[in-house]
Amino acid sequence: MWFDRDLARQLGRPSLPVRVLVGPRQCGKSTLIAHLKPDAAWLSLDDIQVRLRAQDDPALLLETSGASGRRPIVLDEAAYAPNLFxxxxxxxxxxxxxxxxxxxxxxxxxxxxLLDREVRESLAGRASYFFLHTLGVSELGQAASLADWLFRGGFPELYVRRELDVARYFEDYVRTFVEKDIAATAGVEKLHEFHRTLGLLAARTGAILDAAEIGRLAGVKGQTVSGWLDLLEQNALAFRLEPYHANLSKRVVRRPKIYFLDAGFAAHLQGWRSAEPLLVSPQAGLLFETLVLGELVRLQDHRGMPLKLSFWRTKEGEEMDFLVELTARGQSRWLGIEAKLAIQQVQPAPIPNSLTRELPELRHVWILTPGGSESQLSKSCWQMPITQLTRRLEEWAGS
Known part of the structure; x- marks a missing residue:
């Protein structure tokens, strides 16, 4: 089964001679390049023998692997052989x-x-970065349902091989990538506390980040939690969404919200082992909001849309899940987005008075739902299925 990846369009455009494709393990990086460059010479640095040859004599390895000709050459997981750079x-x-x-x-x-350090030191001015996430709603198309979005997430293997046990897949993923690749490389010694912190962060996806509280529950300092969250962000597993504030008003919440970039991975870390109870749980709404945030980030990274994301919340409880600023032709346009886990009897979401005073340019709100059809709920508010988000945002950007 092949999924058309939105990033393919960006990868096909002119760039510097070295294209660096980053993203979490098993998100489809190698498969995408193999699809785009079927004639490429391929070196996988996951192979210990190839890794040793790359470290001992990188010039000979490249020469004998086809780099002397005009074929593209792929260095898969190249950070494990620094001498290659x-x-x-x-x-x-x-x-x-x-x-x-x-x-x-x-x-x-x-x-x-590992990768950033080597690229900065050796390939500055020679490399273009591209970011690939797990599959988004628009990429999955008809292959996935709401239950899939929230429980399986966007990992391609879970759709190519539906017989796989989802819980076991994610357990292996945590052991091989999160604990081994990320935590061990960064020198994290308190693996038990690190794993507990992952669960506590996932339980708060879509909520205001309180690192001190999480640290107290996990048995580490809040500063340690923030450092671990930096690692998760750097490796495209988590995302800190900053609040919008144009002035120093004390009414506006100042701390960011925390999200995971794959709703299925967050659901696993929360402890869900089947989709049915998840869908009727209190966590389902915030996991759907997590899904929406992930789609917006994918629009930035996969399609190159110039979006700036934030949220609005005051200490009195006025809020807007997402504020989207689109900058085009030197001008900024604003859109409010609310995530709603419902299809019928969706009520319009008014723009909070505090936000209208702060950002009078904001005039429209979209309420994203898991299904249904697009409809106008009020003069300034539309209901829209999440499957239409990519198309409608591109239309909005081009209008």
Whole structure:
């Protein structure tokens, strides 16, 4: 089964000679490149023998792998062989000095901590970054339902092989990627507390972040929680959504909200092992809101839409789930978005008075629902199924 990836359009555009494709493990990076570049020479640094050869003699490895010709060359999980980066730099620079066509390198990586360091040191001015997330609603299309979105999330393997046990898949994912690749590389020693923090953060997806409270419950300092959250953000597993505030009003909540970028992964960390009880639980609403945030981030990273995301909440309880600022042709436009886990009898969402005073440019609100049809609920408010979000935002951006 093949899913058309929205990022493919961005990857097909002109860029610097080294394309760096980053994203969490098993989100589909290698599959996407193999689809786009079927003739590429391929080196997987997950292979210990290839890794050792890359460290000992990277020039010989590239020469014997097809890099001497015009074929694209893929260095999969290249951060595990740091010596490769200086050799890639040498080859790009040599082609530029000679006036030859630049070699085409594709570098993938799941561990941003390792990859960023090597790219900064060796490939500045030679590499373009691209970010791939797990499958979004628009990419899954008819292959997924609400239960899939919230329970399976967007990991391609869980759709290609539906017979897989979802809970077991995510348990393995935590052990192999989150604990081994991320935590171990960053020197996290308190794995039990780290794992507990993951669950506490997931239980609060869509909520205001209180690192001190989470730290107290996990048995670590709030500062430690913030550092671990930095790791999750850096590796595209979590996202801190900052509040909108144009002035220093004391009425506006100042702390960010925390979201996971894959609703299914968040549901697993919350402890759900089947979809049916999840869908009727109190957590389902915030997981759907998590799904909406993930779609907005994917529009930024996969389709290159110039969106700036924030939220609005006052200490008196006035709020808007998401504020979307679109900058085009030197002008900013604003849209409010509410996530609602309902289809029928959805009521219009008025723009809070406090937000109208702060941001008079905001005139429209979309209420995103898991299904149904698009309808106008009031002069300024529309109900819209989440499956139409990508199309409608692109239309809005082009209007």
């Amino acid at each position: 200086s050799e890639v730099k040498r080859r790009v620079d040599l082609a530029r000095r000679r006036g030859d066509p630049e070699p085409e390198f594709w570098i993938t990586g799941s561990n941003r901590l």
